[in-house]
Amino acid sequence: MSSSASSKTIFDQAIVLRGQKLGDADKIVILLTRNHGIVHAVAKGARKTTSKFGGRLEPFMLVDVSLTAGKDLYTLTQVQTVRAYTxxxxxxxxxxxxxxxxxxxxxxxxxxxxxxxxxxxxxxxxxxxxxxxxxxxxxxxxxxxxxxxxxxxxxxxxxxxxxxxxxxxxxxxxxxxxxxxxxxxxxxxxxxxxxxxxxxxxxxxxxxxxxxxxxxxxxxxxxxxxxxxxxxxxxxxxxxxxxxxxxxxxxxxxx
Ligand SMILES: [Zn+2]
Known part of the structure; x- marks a missing residue:
């Protein structure tokens, strides 16, 4: 099995606590999830103006997320707004x-x-x-x-x-x-x-x-x-x- 096929994807609801810059265009987002406690996840390209995540990773947002487990960090693959509190x-x-x-x-x-x-x-x-x-x-x-x-x-x-x-x-x-x-x-x-x-x-x-x-x-x-x-x-x-x-x-x- 290839590594991508074996990597585990989880779906959860999360509140965005804060973000940290990573490299030139990425962000590490700290989330409180409903079922998995606090999760640190990489949002690739999140700091580009054309990012698919838009404003959904700002603090206080309540979102539905898909996360893929990596070696140290999760990677955010999808984010949908549930409540826009920001x-x-x-x-x-x-x-x-x-x-x-x-x-x-x-x-x-x-x-x-x-x-x-x-x-x-x-x-x-x-x-x-x-x-x-x-x-x-x-x-x-x-x-x-x-x-x-x-x-x-x-x-x-x-x-x-x-x-x-x-x-x-x-x-x-x-x-x-x-x-x-x-x-x-x-x-x-x-x-x-x-x-x-x-x-x-x-x-x-x-x-x-x-x-x-x-x-x-x-x-x-x-x-x-x-x-x-x-x-x-x-x-x-x-x-x-x-x-x-x-x-x-x-x-x-x-x-
Ligand atoms: Zn007492």
Whole structure:
């Protein structure tokens, strides 16, 4: 059998995270696929003006792809638009910054390989991009919701409805960069590096965005509680990743 006949082609849905230049005319595209986790794929000729891929490989695009497995990288053979989120997101600076943060976190959670967790992350990111592009929700609320859900899927904790140390859903009170949210009792344990108490209002906001109670988020929460919650989430994410996300510094300036 020839090598081309034996090479494996996969069909999947994907969200374009970003692209990197390759050679004179090609591009490596980083995709979050629905069933195969994060995939790096070569798009041949993608930087030529006459490219068959057109604008379909821009960040935030939701596409159907055909990929051929190579030795190190996949090669993109076909791309079809499912949802064109790029221009609505890029046309609003706040939405664009929020979108960058979603993408950077997604790529950092690259341990998602295949199967159900990849599918869940894909569905969450597609939902967040849809909300950003339709401007249904404030960009900062979308960032907070996506970050909480994605890191929870990754098993990092910071579930705003339970104490990350003892699992109790009662009397949540403290935030620790190391452990996430803690109840009144666990916050007093000296082994945990408690940094600050969390207000009732912030806790409400965190569980509302985590659980998707959007009516409650838009009705009662101020931009102020969204900012405080964002500060806690980004502190926690930095601690877990052991490196800052570049896009979060931009958000801190803008929002
Ligand atoms: Zn506890």
């Amino acid at each position: 221009s609505p997101i890029m046309s609003d600076y706040s939405a664009y910054l929020a979108g960058l943060a979603l993408i950077e976190l997604t790529e950092s959670l690259g341990k998602f390989e295949e199967g159900e967790s990849s599918n869940q992350l894909f569905v969450m990111l597609a939902g967040a991009l849809s909300s950003l592009s339709s401007q249904r929700l404030r960009p900062l609320d979308i960032v907070n919701a996506y970050f909480l859900r994605a890191i929870s899927l990754a098993g990092w904790g910071m579930n705003p409805t339970v104490c990350s140390h003892c699992g109790s859903s009662e009397n949540l009170r403290w935030f620790s960069a190391e452990a996430g949210l803690l109840c009144e009792n666990c916050g007093r344990l000296e082994v945990l590096n408690v940094s600050k108490p969390v207000s009732e209002e912030t806790l409400h906001y965190l569980s509302d965005v985590f659980l998707g109670r959007w009516e409650s988020v838009t009705a009662i929460s101020s931009q102020h509680s969204a900012k405080i919650a964002y500060g806690l989430i980004s502190t926690f994410v930095h601690w877990q990743l052991e490196k800052p996300l570049k896009s979060l510094a931009l958000i801190e300036k803008e929002f």
